Amino acid sequence: MVFKSTIGKTLEVNPRTLKFPALIHICLFLGVFLAGIFPGPARAQEGEQPSVSEPSASESSFASGSESVRLGGFFSSRLNLQTYFDNPQENIAEFRNGFFLKGDFDPRPNLHWTLSGRFSYKVFSTREGNFSYYLRPELFEAYASLSLGKLDLKLGQQVAHWGRADLSPTDNLNPVDLRDFIFNEPEFMKVPILMARAKYFFEDFNAEGIYIPFYEPVRMPPLGDNWFIMTPRMIDDYRKKFPEQTISGIQDTLIQFNNTDYPEFSPQNGEAGLRVSSSRAGFDFSLDYLFTWQDIFLPHFNPDFIQYARENMARTGQNAEEILLDLTPQELLFYSPLYHLGTNRTHILGADFSTNFHDFGIRAEAAFQEKISLLNEDFSITRKPFLQFSAGIDRLFNGRHYFNFQVMESLILNWGDKTINPVNGDPINIYIMKRSTPSLVFLGRTSFGEEEQYQPELRASYNPTFGDYLINVLMNYSWNDALTLTGGVVFLSGPPKSIFGNYAQNDSAYLGFRYSF
Numbered sequence: 001m002v003f004k005s006t007i008g009k010t011l012e013v014n015p016r017t018l019k020f021p022a023l024i025h026i027c028l029f030l031g032v033f034l035a036g037i038f039p040g041p042a043r044a045q046e047g048e049q050p051s052v053s054e055p056s057a058s059e060s061s062f063a064s065g066s067e068s069v070r071l072g073g074f075f076s077s078r079l080n081l082q083t084y085f086d087n088p089q090e091n092i093a094e095f096r097n098g099f100f101l102k103g104d105f106d107p108r109p110n111l112h113w114t115l116s117g118r119f120s121y122k123v124f125s126t127r128e129g130n131f132s133y134y135l136r137p138e139l140f141e142a143y144a145s146l147s148l149g150k151l152d153l154k155l156g157q158q159v160a161h162w163g164r165a166d167l168s169p170t171d172n173l174n175p176v177d178l179r180d181f182i183f184n185e186p187e188f189m190k191v192p193i194l195m196a197r198a199k200y201f202f203e204d205f206n207a208e209g210i211y212i213p214f215y216e217p218v219r220m221p222p223l224g225d226n227w228f229i230m231t232p233r234m235i236d237d238y239r240k241k242f243p244e245q246t247i248s249g250i251q252d253t254l255i256q257f258n259n260t261d262y263p264e265f266s267p268q269n270g271e272a273g274l275r276v277s278s279s280r281a282g283f284d285f286s287l288d289y290l291f292t293w294q295d296i297f298l299p300h301f302n303p304d305f306i307q308y309a310r311e312n313m314a315r316t317g318q319n320a321e322e323i324l325l326d327l328t329p330q331e332l333l334f335y336s337p338l339y340h341l342g343t344n345r346t347h348i349l350g351a352d353f354s355t356n357f358h359d360f361g362i363r364a365e366a367a368f369q370e371k372i373s374l375l376n377e378d379f380s381i382t383r384k385p386f387l388q389f390s391a392g393i394d395r396l397f398n399g400r401h402y403f404n405f406q407v408m409e410s411l412i413l414n415w416g417d418k419t420i421n422p423v424n425g426d427p428i429n430i431y432i433m434k435r436s437t438p439s440l441v442f443l444g445r446t447s448f449g450e451e452e453q454y455q456p457e458l459r460a461s462y463n464p465t466f467g468d469y470l471i472n473v474l475m476n477y478s479w480n481d482a483l484t485l486t487g488g489v490v491f492l493s494g495p496p497k498s499i500f501g502n503y504a505q506n507d508s509a510y511l512g513f514r515y516s517f
Contacts, residue, residue: 073101078512084505088231093125113147127249141192154197159190163352167408169367169388170350177219181227206280212271215263218295226506261342285353294346294372299339301379310378346370364391385413404443411436437465453478468494487511
């Protein structure tokens, strides 16, 4: 549910998410049912760690007999101010607030329940002084865990991670939440979804099976947000070219996200996977397989428009980008719907390993997708095999100085000349990849002060193919064990059609705090 103002811009939440509370009630009922079926604890194997976590220092905890309840969470607040703006559609100030509460309940030694929720309150202000806001309460995780000796079961709405690297090609179980883009907190980078997990421990090997009954899409920023795929600057440029167009008109014609062909909300469109992992001779490694959906939705254009584009290319020599930009509102209406957004099934095979070499941590991953969808130069869709692999190294020096360096390569196999790739070498939009796209990510952090309460950080990401980058410099100050103050700046730059270059005018400075309990 979303509560929103009628002033200025409003933000929407995907209505598909509203179906989940009923499913969660079913899961919690099953948890109660399992508690009655299994009245006694499973006998722990020698040397085996219990599956139920102990309460942390920041959690409230109380117990009665064999039952215990732990509560914890945090409140965060952040004020972002844009350092550059040149159009009235842009949010120049954003006040983001969040509250997160998590409860853990252990009715029996082998049974564990988790229930958590988050509440977001955000206010936005444009250059012209228009304000908009929204309130968003959300159920986060809600699942039951049952330990039966060598078998662990989890059922409910949850987040599951595969892989070991920070840039992880194999971590494809939960959709990504991009609604706050770079300002999203680490706990909320993935969207919890309904799934059933079974993990079996056998000597040095673990086998995990996962079933996800319903498809859930990636969460994207809505129209009007600074991090929307079509930025306020791009929308303003289009309106200057066609002043008769309104924002709602652009949404209905050019940006047709409402015309999205989601997989039907049915178990037949579910996802399933299997992962086997082990530890040998100082190496942790795993192999996995996932039957899933491609995360990114691509526009499937109107066949009549595809024919029009082919004729224009042959007659005038225009490329795809020029044809799109030259479309008038009348032509958009004539070919309406210009496109629908759709996705396809895919198979993913993955592998990863991690180890330590002296004082260095080393991690690597690789994932092969049977096929991903790409746009051809005539706006038709083609499907090609896709390979991603990453490697990373990190080290902690003297208990105070930490660095982490990651590299990931994305490679489209069987690359052909017909895939959109204009003369200047740039794709027409950030949906389209070049044949080879490397990414470099660096994190450096240190601490100083009598109690090491000052913690400066440098985070940077760079794409050598397009030359776009993001730099985030921040300072954390630990007031005490619960309260942390943060201030920083974010710089983005690159060619207009690169990922960070698309948001180059979103440079900002911010102040915030986080109070944990």
